[in-house]
Amino acid sequence: MLQLKMTPALSVLDLVPVRTGQTTAQALTTSFALARTADELGFRRYWYAEHHNMPAVASTSPPVLIAATVTQTKRIRVGSGGVMLPNHAPLIVGEQFAALEALAPGRIDLGLGRAPGSDPVITQLLRRSGTTSEAQQFPDHVQDIMQLMGPEGATVRFTSGDTYDVHATPEATGSPMVWLLGSSDFSARLAAQLGLPYVFAHHFAGEGIERAMSLYRQEFVASETFPEPVTFVTANVVVAPNQAEAEERALPQLRQFARLRSNKPMRKIETVDEVLRDPSDALEDSLMQQNRQRWFVGEPSKVADELRTFAETHGVDEVMISPSAGAYESEPLDETPGRMQTLELLAAEL
Template identity: 60%
Template sequence: MPVSLSVLDLIPVRSGQTSADAVAATVALARRADALGYTRYWLAEHHNMPSVASTTPPVLLGLLAGRTERIRLGSGGVMLPNHSPFVVAEQFAALEAAAPGRVDLGIGRAPGSDPVITALLRQSGHTSDVDEFPTHVRDIEALLAPEGAGLRLSTGEQYVVRSTPAAGGAPELWLLGSSDYSATLAARLGLPYVFANHFAGQGVERALDLYRSGFQPNERYSAPRTFLTANVVAADSAEQAEALALPQLQHMARLRTGVPLTALDTLEQAATTPMTEPQRELIAGMRPRWFIGEGGEVAERLQAFADRHGVDEIMISPSAAASAGDPIDATPARERTLELLAAALPQRALAAA
């Protein structure tokens, strides 16, 4: 069967855009993914980045729930150490009530920002201890169950806690990561798992092997469930795709060499932006791990990637940049990536619809 396709969105903010423009572009992209039969649409959590507007996945997912019809919506992910587990459970229980059967809760252990912002996020004292991450994942799973969770008070009395008064169902819980730790923990807890291949790029074989070989079956999941992420730019020609990928590649190179970040460049800006030798080397190292090219060729490579790792779903991070003349509240090249891939892999896309 052709690989199933999903979308991971960081809500990129490009030069000249406001946050409102970027969010409007994401709404349009999510609606297009919904219409094309994509399986999921996930939003990442990042903070204080000039090029990323996906700061609060639960709030933004509520917006998308009202503007889409069938696609699953989720976090990729909520960075749990920044939040109270009970608040996370309440937020996603509310989303499940608003869009029954369509909500995924992806949880990660990384902070999603620099140390200063991490300190700001945690200064209220209501966030979770990163050392208690496994326990808090289990707590959220229990709190999201329709029957709720039971707490034993110091008096010995049993106290019932529910994330919503009368749940009809629960979000699907996924553990996210890019390390042996997350793969091993997902296996031990018997949870679905996603390896963040789009930014890790290495270690996927080992992580999937650890997850699959160590998976502990349970009442909800009798076998491991997993998929992979990938940076993707598909266009009508290979030359066009390379140009569309350049701004994001340059942006990542600047990030990894400690250059202060700005909004994403347009194609025209990227074409005239000088890069240092270390930045050029980083781009050369990243480029082979990205899926960039003409739509049909990219689809073939994604299918081969899925087959090689034994997964039936790929979550693409559509990384095509914008031209200066594009509408300020839309991302035509990102939409075109979704259209070309859905056209090249129609059986699975139609089945998902």
């Protein structure tokens, strides 16, 4: 495929969706194929989210998925969007991503989030090994990870005055690019205070983007690595050859969001056919319509124009899309034509 220079630059956020009848192995096969296509088309990054115990989401372990993806791609940056830090000991995160950086130097992004990203039961199971990464300790642990991954490592200081050196990897020659993710003032302000890149999670947060981005830019403290603010935004995107198909392919994920927000039992992502056969109830329909207003859905030129405007409005040169196109029952379980054509058609327009 021909690599294209896109304006704005495009990246991909992948939750590794699992549809009706699909196995985890089949879902992973489709995501790795999507990552290879993104690499060939000239997308800037490919990030995996962290979610646990969800029937429709197979991105439980971003470091594992990143390791598999960098071996199948050539130039695209690969990372986490993000690692939910309260679930993990900082040293473990540092070790994982220092190893990934050694595996693919200059291509690894470590996106860190403050929310657990799971229900209370799963949160406790994740912490049974003794993790102390509580959300209120997030700022300290972000800085700990950055030190641990660097060539000089970190130093533990005891009350006795003794010290103990700790390295995430024996001989680092570089570090992953660390990003803070969020949809609140807290993450924006912390990223600014630490002089780190920041990503606003517009794909699931409908409000607050203007305030968060403004706070980040106004309060940014230049660091050695980042003398100026670095930021982009995320968006749910579905592109198809025509508007009708795009609207249909958006339905499964829209209904999945509606079920989540109305506290209904979660299940695998339905096919387009299942949604059309089983119309939504009034609450689901209302929530779907609300979410649809924030999505970018349609034929290529229309969505490309909307994304350009979106990027200009928020002063960014990059948009990370969550390709949210659903599947038809007739489509193979080990392929993802809807998500694939979203990337291909959009890249051709930008």
